[in-house]
Amino acid sequence: MNRTLLQRRLTPGLLLALIVALIAFLARAATAQVTADSTIRLTLGEAVRLAAQQNTAVQSARYRVEAAQARVTQSRSDLLPNVSGLATERRSTLNSAAAFPIELPIPGIDPNGSILGPLDVFDARARLSQSVFDPAALARVKSAKTNVAAAGAGVGQSADVAAATAANAYLGVLRADAVYEARLQDSTLAADLLRIAQDQLKAGTGVALDVTRARSQLTGARTQLIVALNDRDRSRIDLARSLSLPLVNLELADSLASLPLNVATTEQAALDAAFKGRSDLRALELQAQAARQQASAIRMEALPTVGVLADYGVSQRNGRSFLPTYDLGVALSVPIFDGFRREGRIEEQTSAARDLENRARDLRVQVEADVRTAVLNLASSAEAVAAARERLALAEQEVSQARERFQAGVAGNADVITAALSLNAARTLLVDALTSYQASRVALARAQGVISTLD
Secondary structure, three states: OHHHHHHHHOOHHHHHHHHHHHHHHHHHHHHHHHHHHOEEEEOHHHHHHHHHHHOHHHHHHHHHHHHHHHHHHHHHHHHOOEEEEEEEEEEEEEEHHHHOOOOOOOOOOOOOOOEEEEEEEEEEEEEEEEEEEOHHHHHHHHHHHHHHHHHHHHHHHHHHHHHHHHHHHHHHHHHHHHHHHHHHHHHHHHHHHHHHHHHHHHHOOOOHHHHHHHHHHHHHHHHHHHHHHHHHHHHHHHHHHHOOOOOOEEEEOOOOOOOOOOOOOOHHHHHHHHHHHOHHHHHHHHHHHHHHHHHHHHHHOOOOEEEEEEEEEEEEEOOOOOEEEEEEEEEEEOOOOOOOHHHHHHHHHHHHHHHHHHHHHHHHHHHHHHHHHHHHHHHHHHHHHHHHHHHHHHHHHHHHHHHHHHHHOOOOOHHHHHHHHHHHHHHHHHHHHHHHHHHHHHHHHHHHOOHHHOO
8 A cells, every 4th residue: 555655646747756866966966076186276367367277278378478588689690709620641742833832942841743742731720719799690699589579469469368268268167157047947947846736736735737838847947957057068078178277177166156246347447557567569569679679680780790719729731740830810891782681581571560550559459458347347247147137036026926826725826937938038037147247357358468367
């Protein structure tokens, strides 16, 4: 008899409710198991700074800085001493007539020519050259240093892009978590309404139509819960990828409700911060400056250069003593004509500088547009959050009132189901409004170039 009673109680609607509860339990248990194995707990600010540090694009930008620093070393070499050593051992023969073109009577030398040698000679010496005056080399070093600063700004630009990507991925996880919790509440409400409809049907105060409606509502809620669970897990994979992390469990310390709201800022203050903090704008300006400096260096190649050179060594004819020899001098080099090659190089660098300056002007306009848009979106999304919260409160009140009427038997559950659908939409609307506000806050920080300081 107990078995028969159990079979009667395990109605299809109650079975669906148990399945919903089981899905939620298994999801939380699986998360707890992974957390016990390998868990990384992050706040929004920590995720942003982690992406700015270890993202692959940021690391590549740092390598470009190292390459630019190496080019400074190469350019500076024109201003430093050049030292070399040379040692030779040679055997040679000479035609006496060619070696002594002046016909003088020399004992033992045939005036018609004869072979002298072979002679074995050893020579070892050190050579030193040093630039004394080379304005073009100085200008090239200055341009190379500016390129290093531009590459450093490029690192900041890559870090800002990586941080913004990670911040949006983080918000995607928070949204997925909030949607999952909302769908879980919807499923719980649907299961409770089904139980009430079944109890009323058994008591003879309800109708079968109410039970069918409740089952349909529970099935729809269960489907939405499955989709929300998949989105929640997938969003964490996206976040881990944006942080260049292995696919370990990520535990988020924040929630949409706990993140700051009503961030105070003015449009002018945001613009001032953007023009000072945008790394991409700084990078373009430095690249243009480096191109102008390179053009100036090329012009200076037309100026004379002065250098000193020294050569010291010892020579010996094998079998005889070593004798020191040296060579000292000052060299003056005056460029005269190079086939207009220098003029072509100057024009190339000048055109590159103009292109970069044009891009920098366009970027300044874009920065201003980004900041103004972000400020507007921040203000409107704050109002949207307030409106969504009010709508959620009204939807909860509507469900409560409809449920009381349904439990009292003075109305069917159609009104409750309609109110539940409205509550479902209100919950989703609030989640979207909170996500939109935080996305606007991220966009404003990115537009200002201060996203790495985001909390």
